[in-house]
Amino acid sequence: MMNQMRNVLIFLLAAASFAQTSGPAVTPKQTVALFNGRDFEGWYTWLQEDKYRDPKHVFTVQDGMLRISGEEWGGLTTQSAYRDYHLIAEWRWGGPNHGKREGHARDSGILVHGVGEDGGHDGIWLQSIESQIIEGGTGDFIMVEGRERPTMTANVHQLGREYYWDEKGVPHTLERGRFDWFGRDPEWKDLLGYRGPKDIEKPTGEWNRQEVIADGDTLTNILNGVVVNKGYRVYPTAGKIQIQSEGAEIYFRRIEMQPLDRESRSGR
16 A cells, blocks of 8 residues: 555656746757657656556657657657747658547647646647648648637638638638648548648658747748748747647657757748
8 A cells, every 4th residue: 555655656746747847948059859769858748548657658769760659649748848949850650540540641740839737638738839740731730729729820811611821811810720731632531541632741651851940929830841831929939849649650750959040941
């Protein structure tokens, strides 16, 4: 009984320390390898069912890569918060989906500006803004609400209920929902292996490079060298980064943060 109580106490203390951001948001001054290819130094796990434990090994390091099985819903979260950065992630899809996502489009995401309590959104993710990773929709921005709602404005054109990023479009503000990347197929279907006619995402098994530039109150999504989405008047403007587990097996070989390079970015 004493051992059980001791284990519970250790778990609660660990959970409390994980849940807190260690100090103010960090602005990188040099390149930072958020994922070191060996272990999860600088990160912690959160799963809907098991909270700060990972008994099914949803998150593992294999051959220098981060493997996310997708078997449970949750995320791998940075212990630190960040602001004003250029995030670079290289990822590829693995096998078929699990659970309720079986037969549906492979789905994951990079959550930025994560704030509030762990599991604040449906007991799973931080309140944040998602740089979406999903077959056919990679590069969308999604408002992931928690106790409060994040907000973003983007220039868009509207088709039905969908808002597509359009640099020459009209401003529209969301505090929930999604801004589609500019080439998302209006006929998109939630099917495994879905490919749209304008997709920039590479075929399953090939490596993609996804970049998120956070500059003050703007966010920019870049996929395989193409600017696919951009928002401004973003709130909040800083927070943790969380990599989703959402039913799909996915591998990351690089998660890196660089200082802003305003001169090179202005030429994109």
